[in-house]
Amino acid sequence: MSVTGIIGGGLGGLAAACTLAARGHKVVLFEKNDWLGGKAAVLEEQGFRFDMGPTILTMPRVLERIFGEAGRDLHQELDLRRLDPQWRCFYDDKTVLDLRDDPKLAAQEIGKLSPDDRAGFERFMEVAKRLSDVSDKFFFWKSVEDLRDTMDLKANMSLETLSDVLALRMHRTVAGQIKRDVKDRRVTQMLEHFIQYVGSSPLASPAVLCGIAQMQQGEGVWYPMGGTRAVPLALSRLAESLGVEIRTGTGVDRIEVEKGRARAIITDTGERVACDRVVSNMDSVRTYAELVGGAEGRAFAKTRKREAACSGVVLYLGLDRGYEHLAHHNFVFSRDPEEEFAAIYDEGEPAPDPTAYLAAPARTEAGVAPEGGEALYVLVHTPYLRPHHDWKTMLPGYREVIMDKLKRTAGLGDIEERIVVERSLTPQDIHERYKVLDGAIYGLASHGKVLGAFKPGNRSRQVEGLYLAGGSAHPGPGMPMALMSGWIAADAADRDAGGRARDGARDVAAE
Numbered sequence: 001m002s003v004t005g006i007i008g009g010g011l012g013g014l015a016a017a018c019t020l021a022a023r024g025h026k027v028v029l030f031e032k033n034d035w036l037g038g039k040a041a042v043l044e045e046q047g048f049r050f051d052m053g054p055t056i057l058t059m060p061r062v063l064e065r066i067f068g069e070a071g072r073d074l075h076q077e078l079d080l081r082r083l084d085p086q087w088r089c090f091y092d093d094k095t096v097l098d099l100r101d102d103p104k105l106a107a108q109e110i111g112k113l114s115p116d117d118r119a120g121f122e123r124f125m126e127v128a129k130r131l132s133d134v135s136d137k138f139f140f141w142k143s144v145e146d147l148r149d150t151m152d153l154k155a156n157m158s159l160e161t162l163s164d165v166l167a168l169r170m171h172r173t174v175a176g177q178i179k180r181d182v183k184d185r186r187v188t189q190m191l192e193h194f195i196q197y198v199g200s201s202p203l204a205s206p207a208v209l210c211g212i213a214q215m216q217q218g219e220g221v222w223y224p225m226g227g228t229r230a231v232p233l234a235l236s237r238l239a240e241s242l243g244v245e246i247r248t249g250t251g252v253d254r255i256e257v258e259k260g261r262a263r264a265i266i267t268d269t270g271e272r273v274a275c276d277r278v279v280s281n282m283d284s285v286r287t288y289a290e291l292v293g294g295a296e297g298r299a300f301a302k303t304r305k306r307e308a309a310c311s312g313v314v315l316y317l318g319l320d321r322g323y324e325h326l327a328h329h330n331f332v333f334s335r336d337p338e339e340e341f342a343a344i345y346d347e348g349e350p351a352p353d354p355t356a357y358l359a360a361p362a363r364t365e366a367g368v369a370p371e372g373g374e375a376l377y378v379l380v381h382t383p384y385l386r387p388h389h390d391w392k393t394m395l396p397g398y399r400e401v402i403m404d405k406l407k408r409t410a411g412l413g414d415i416e417e418r419i420v421v422e423r424s425l426t427p428q429d430i431h432e433r434y435k436v437l438d439g440a441i442y443g444l445a446s447h448g449k450v451l452g453a454f455k456p457g458n459r460s461r462q463v464e465g466l467y468l469a470g471g472s473a474h475p476g477p478g479m480p481m482a483l484m485s486g487w488i489a490a491d492a493a494d495r496d497a498g499g500r501a502r503d504g505a506r507d508v509a510a511e
Contacts, residue, residue: 003275011232011470011482017244031248039052050423053228066486089190120187144457145457173202189337194212199445252282263275277465279469284472307445308438309444310442313398314378315423318419331357332406340354345383358376443477456473
């Protein structure tokens, strides 16, 4: 029986482990921390429970596919609740706008705020659906690193294919596409924030990523009871039931490469574990730089300049009283998105007036806090780490900026009087805790009208038998994409081992 070693037990690593084990492979998973799930960790203190990393789950069909590999029904393993509204938005002018779960109701709410933009939102969603369909057709469920991996234009050129290519709108950015249809600054600011799922600027990211709006509006926002932490716990149970050997508290020092092929994993204690294939759920750039090295690592570094996506400051606030005017998911928007994005993505400095994302999960699951309380999660995006950033000294001052924003714009005037538990996570903490690139939450930035959507492919072009999973590999960051990356990496490894190729919807004979 072939052996696959998996480095990292984040969502991508767990998805790969479950998929490979379900297909009959022997799998050994190495995780340096004492928990599985990577950023989808949990913090519990004084009766409060916080999801530490991702808090929004979309596209549950990806999880359904992974559980389906083992003949399991996801909905028997997880209690998923669909949320409405998907987001509640707060603006400096005191406007409050709900992004409703039903696109027709969402259009109605937008029409109340800006009558001319109701039809514009509907036009934008038509474009988003088209882009989502093209992504499903050419981009998802297979290893992709550049345009040549998406479609064979010489072999498959037709009017339909040409239409799909033109639909990608390679000459436009996300912001440019949105502003063609929607004029009200508050509505455009809300729609531009779909791109924050991948930690990038809408002013520099390719229009194809507008498809994210359809993935949310068309498929819903879901909350797993028990929090998003329930997802890696369910995957861990599945992996164990399939016989995956899980070794927590075991770091990896390097991947042994011989004659261009991955041969073994060398742990941080010097143990050599022979492998037929290796899946790395570690950051892709750091995988090549720190675990592979040599000629192969240098070859990867030369392929393309890759920039980290943004990082963030997270405040975990246990409140003795909740705020009834908050929804489960909330955005407290900056006064000026251009100023905000310029600071974060161009100048590399924290925004002076940032957008804050708030998760208030007690709206859906009272057990996250003592009775009447709230486990409030506050995330503000920041630049990835620069050499001069010292968040030990920067955090106190930036905490005051964040608190001022919540008080002024979200109606949380007495929030500091309600805090009974407070913890935080900074870009430096994220960098050290999760071995990501420069503290990035979302892997690699998605900037560039043509290449911005492309991440390192799941099947390595530099090292035979090496596969990549996680938010810094194709198809990118966010819970469903990280999970899909694990499935793709496993599918590619299984196919290379002589298994059957799958496309995420059906099995097809291997070529």
